[in-house]
Amino acid sequence: MKKEMAAVRALTFDVFGTVVDWRGSVINAGQALKNASARKVDWAKFADRWRMEGYRDAIARANREGPAWTRVDDLHLRKLRELVGDFGLADLSDAQILELNRVWHRLTPWPDSVAGLQRLRKRLIVSTLSNGDVALLTNMAKHSGLPWDCILSAELVGNYKPMPVVYRKAAEWLGLQPSQVMMVAAHTGDLAAARKEGFQTALVKRPLEYGDVAKADLIAEPWMDVVAEDMNDLADKLGC
Amino acid sequence: MKKEMAAVRALTFDVFGTVVDWRGSVINAGQALKNASARKVDWAKFADRWRMEGYRDAIARANREGPAWTRVDDLHLRKLRELVGDFGLADLSDAQILELNRVWHRLTPWPDSVAGLQRLRKRLIVSTLSNGDVALLTNMAKHSGLPWDCILSAELVGNYKPMPVVYRKAAEWLGLQPSQVMMVAAHTGDLAAARKEGFQTALVKRPLEYGDVAKADLIAEPWMDVVAEDMNDLADKLGC
Numbered sequence: 001m002k003k004e005m006a007a008v009r010a011l012t013f014d015v016f017g018t019v020v021d022w023r024g025s026v027i028n029a030g031q032a033l034k035n036a037s038a039r040k041v042d043w044a045k046f047a048d049r050w051r052m053e054g055y056r057d058a059i060a061r062a063n064r065e066g067p068a069w070t071r072v073d074d075l076h077l078r079k080l081r082e083l084v085g086d087f088g089l090a091d092l093s094d095a096q097i098l099e100l101n102r103v104w105h106r107l108t109p110w111p112d113s114v115a116g117l118q119r120l121r122k123r124l125i126v127s128t129l130s131n132g133d134v135a136l137l138t139n140m141a142k143h144s145g146l147p148w149d150c151i152l153s154a155e156l157v158g159n160y161k162p163m164p165v166v167y168r169k170a171a172e173w174l175g176l177q178p179s180q181v182m183m184v185a186a187h188t189g190d191l192a193a194a195r196k197e198g199f200q201t202a203l204v205k206r207p208l209e210y211g212d213v214a215k216a217d218l219i220a221e222p223w224m225d226v227v228a229e230d231m232n233d234l235a236d237k238l239g240c
Numbered sequence: 241m242k243k244e245m246a247a248v249r250a251l252t253f254d255v256f257g258t259v260v261d262w263r264g265s266v267i268n269a270g271q272a273l274k275n276a277s278a279r280k281v282d283w284a285k286f287a288d289r290w291r292m293e294g295y296r297d298a299i300a301r302a303n304r305e306g307p308a309w310t311r312v313d314d315l316h317l318r319k320l321r322e323l324v325g326d327f328g329l330a331d332l333s334d335a336q337i338l339e340l341n342r343v344w345h346r347l348t349p350w351p352d353s354v355a356g357l358q359r360l361r362k363r364l365i366v367s368t369l370s371n372g373d374v375a376l377l378t379n380m381a382k383h384s385g386l387p388w389d390c391i392l393s394a395e396l397v398g399n400y401k402p403m404p405v406v407y408r409k410a411a412e413w414l415g416l417q418p419s420q421v422m423m424v425a426a427h428t429g430d431l432a433a434a435r436k437e438g439f440q441t442a443l444v445k446r447p448l449e450y451g452d453v454a455k456a457d458l459i460a461e462p463w464m465d466v467v468a469e470d471m472n473d474l475a476d477k478l479g480c
Contacts, residue, residue: 073415125378135415138365138390150378150391155413173395175313175375 001239005182005225008200008238010174011120012129012152014161014185015137016055017209019117019146019231020107023047024208029103035091044211046087054079059131059160069158071133077101104132105139109146110206116231117147119240125149129170129183131160150174162193171199182225184234188217195223202226202234241479245422245465248440248478250414251360252369252392254401254425255377256295257449259357259386259471260347263287264448269343275331284451286327294319299371299400309398311373317341344372345379349386350446356471357387359480365389369410369423371400390414402433411439422465424474428457435463442466442474 016022023044030043058075062068080101084092092100120126127150128137134153141148154160157169171178178198185191186206195201201224207213220227228234256262263284270283298315302308320341324332332340360366367390368377374393381388394400397409411418418438425431426446435441443464447453460467468474 071415121382125382127378133415134390134392134413138367138414142361142365142389149382150374151389152374156396173374174378175373 001237002225004179004200005238007180008124008182009176009180010125010127011182011184011202012127012167012170012174012194012199014183014187014190015128015130015132015140016051016107017206018184018186018204019113020109020140020144021208022051022104022107023211025107026050026103028108029100033092033096033100035089035096037087037089037091041087041089046083048210049086050076050079050083054083055131063160063163069155069160071155072131073101073104073133073136076104105136106143107140109144110230112230112232114145114147116235119232119235120238121147121149123240124238125174127152127170127174129161129166130154162189164193164197167194167197167199171197186217188219188221191224200225202228202237204228204230204234241477242465244419244440245478247420248364248422249416249420250365250367251422251424251442252367252407252410252414252434252439254423254427254430255368255370255372255380256291256347257446258424258426258444259353260349260380260384261448262291262344262347263451265347266290266343268348269340273332273336273340275329275336277327277329277331281327281329286323288450289326290316290319290323294323295371303400303403309395309400311395312371313341313344313373313376316344345376346383347380349384350470352470352472354385354387356475359472359475360478361387361389363480364478365414367392367410367414369401369406370394402429404433404437407434407437407439411437426457428459428461431464440465442468442477444468444470444474 013019026047027043030046054076117126128148129152130137131154133155134151137151137153152170154166157166159165171181182200182202183191183194184202186204191201203224205218207216209216226237228237253259266287267283270286294316357366368388369392370377371394373395374391377391377393392410394406397406399405411421422440422442423431423434424442426444431441441464445458447456449456466477468477
């Protein structure tokens with residue numbers, strides 16, 4: 001292990017895509033609906049539009065246009081109401097729509113996530129560092145058995161990743177120097193932003209996050225401190 | 241169970257004194273020191289001054305004099321350096337002083353705390369809501385096996401309890417109405433402040449917190465929703 005890596009005391013994890021499979025979970029939730037209209041929907045297309053337009057684009061806009069915070073739960077709901085129209089889901093009740101929006105509180109972990117986190121937390125502090133709301137992350141952990149030591153969220157800062165202040169405040173709240181914290185994500189942009197604030201970085205490859213391997217961030221950049229195939233591999237590489 | 245109590249979705253816990261025995265832990269840490277000077281110290285007196293002057297008075301002053309935030313870790317250290325002089329602990333090295341200050345990260349739970357929390361968390365979200373720093377609370381949970389779903393701290397708000405904003409932000413971050421959250425504390429003042437913000441309240445009696453039963457808050461006020469003998473009794477009374 002490199003000397004710098006031995007100094008790591010806490011890991012901060014991106015959650016959507018890195019720890020949990022949002023796409024598979026949304027597809028499953030859609031396919032489980034009993035409504036007549038739901039049977040005609042391409043749920044993979046639905047999931048991709050929900051994520052890309054409802055979350056990614058909304059957050060990029062908020063970060064571009066200046067300090068703005070809307071709970072990710074509310075961003076999801078806004079886009080969901082639009083998609084219900086676009087995909088002809090007219091027979092969904094309002095209660096069903098609100099319930100479907102809660103799927104983001106119950107996303108399924110990748111098969112290695114819980115076991116890998118259990119290993120990592122024996123020696124290191126494991127925390128979320130997600131744009132998801134505190135409540136969403138807490139509910140998800142409880143639902144899926146994700147053994148976090150601490151729930152840190154961009155909501156606590158009032159700015160979304162990759163704004164620098166989110167990483168800075170996380171290190172401060174963990175009571176550590178940024179160099180003692182390692183950001184873990186399946187997304188190069190998140191890692192690059194954390195690195196600018198002095199964090200160490202670990203890429204965890206998630207080739208299936210977007211259903212299409214070509215869309216995943218799988219390239220090991222020379223500045224990354226660790227590149228791991230999954231959470232167990234990360235535990236191996238960090239000596240846990 | 242009263243109808244209002246059935247609506248509770250999350251419990252927010254005061255930590256020092258309610259969940260962990262700060263006084264016994266500080267006394268033990270002092271008595272474990274091998275230094276010659278340490279053998280002559282009345283560690284119970286030391287613990288009481290550290291807590292009352294270093295924490296309680298400092299926080300009351302900050303809340304009285306306007307918005308001010310100093311990490312509780314730093315408040316503790318400031319007072320510790322003074323006490324080292326007052327109690328004639330001249331042979332303590334600076335490393336030993338810093339290490340002694342970390343005793344607040346390793347406080348011992350009351351005998352019922354871990355088991356009670358394990359029961360409560362099966363049905364409810366269990367979170368800290370303490371003036372202790374996020375890092376302090378996270379380290380303590382890891383050290384003592386306190387199974388929190390979520391670490392909420394006054395540090396995230398930048399104001400100490402019993403300032404109203406601390407309770408308001410906690411309910412917001414939990415994604416709940418204040419009436420769906422129950423504050424759990426051994427201190428009437430903490431509960432009264434939470435109640436003003438619309439929280440439900442549970443007193444957990446800790447007759448030994450200050451070493452002297454007469455100093456503990458043991459009186460059931462009519463406005464308290466639950467009065468419990470310990471965390472297992474709280475779990476019984478909440479049907480967990």
